[in-house]
Amino acid sequence: MADDPPALEQHHCDVGANFVTIDRLKQTCTSNSKPSSRWCAIQNILFVLSAMYCMIHELVRVIGREKVLRKFNK
DSSP, X not given: OTTSOOOGXXXXXXXXXXXXXXXXXXXXXXXXXXXXXXXXXXXXXXXXXXXXXXHHHHHHHHHOHHHHHHHHTO
């Protein structure tokens, strides 16, 4: 059995000069740690900003630029 290839977890791939073990990648991708609250807050803010942009863009497209400016500049 000495000629058998090593287990999958022991293989590594060459990424430039760095060697990354598959076991390490599996550990990173399947870790049970929760994302930090700061990361979640940033993601929520980005989602809200992009949703607001899309809604305003569609509002301007449907109603027209002049009417939207009149509505918000009163």
